[in-house]
Amino acid sequence: TKSEGLKVVTDVVCPFCGTLCDDVKVVLDGNRIVDTMNACIIGNEKFKSAQAGHRVMQPLEREEGTTQFTPVSYDYAVEKAAQILAKAKRPLFYGWSSTSCEAQEVGNELAEVCRGVTDNTATVCHGPSIMAIQTVGAPQCTLGEVKNRADLIIYWGCNPIHAHPRHMSRYTIYPRGFFTERGFDDRTLVVVDPRPTDTAKQADIYVQVEQGKDYEVLDALRTATRGEDIPDVVGGVPKAQIVQLAELAKTKKFGLLFFGMGVTQTIGKHRNIDIAISWVADMNKYTKFSLIPMRGHYNVTGSGQVMCWQSGFPFAMDFSRGYPRYNPGETTSNDLLRRGEVDAAMVIASDPGAHFPVSSMKHYAKIPTIALDPHYTPTTGVSNIVIPSTMVGVEEEGTAYRMDNVPIRCRKVIDGPEGMLSDEEVLRRILARVKELKGLPAGQ
């Protein structure tokens, strides 16, 4: 490739999903990404989106009551954002999952100074898992332990082939580990899902649960594990299959339960996870068993980590009383928006315009709003101030946390567009100006 003037950057970290692959190669022609190697189709698209036409190239302000945007300078956008936030009584800061821990840290301080609420995408994702872990604990491990030891993999309510495409090849089913030398042949794969997904098609055992009946099936599995009797059919699953799964799990050396939106976002929500964790804990009486939530964005886990270190709570953190408070259901973004309890909002590295219910976005469209994002999205379309930024993991380095809480440093591969600021820098400038407007000392 040298003769063509191309360069390959190795050990690049993919800033898309919670698998946080760190073996990607990016092929560059000068400052242009030509191709990627090892990344899945989604990761490849994310890298290439750095030079896509839907990049926001300049800060924008929406004219009052219209859908017209006017280009403005960074100084002007920062000033306007600071004014909105300094004036607000209870602003919401939402997003955080697709930016660096360094930016998250500054953002949480901004929320505190503004006496606002800071909340990440866990609120619509694995927030219920966090609530369950806070109730009953979390027997967890890292993905390296899975690769080297696990001989039973259960994917419950998740579809990694589509959502975490390299999860199975890097950690769970296919790799040859230290104690799993035969790779695929050393492992049994169980998939629980109402739909026969592409992941389910790979399974040794496919359990077709009725939609919304996971709690019942987990409860029956727990009961069967104890050797007690269960009904003939539970949640559409025959007794024989539940008993078979309970008995099979006991014969394995190291079992792993991976779970996703099929249990966190269906009826029962955090209680589904509560009973799943309780079953995993029970299983440790017979063998070794562990669980890992299939965290979505590449750094949603990092946002929870940073919030916890700074103020003690992993999401939905409310500073309106001057000290951190946490009460999901009350201080979560959708609850605040739907009840009209916030009077300004800033969205950072996230797209609630596409992914929140309309009932929430109706309030967002009525209040002064700021969006900080490298790309045009349904959220930027309804925000008052749009501030573009460089892409972490492509044009900016920064820390991210994998789904199993392992920190990995994302690399900078190319330079961002000329004059483009990072999320961290934009947040620092807004924070400094808000402190001035509120007459607070400038120091950290």
Ligand code: SF4
């Ligand atoms: S599996 Fe996830 S982290 Fe890995 S390359 Fe694909 S999108 Fe990126």
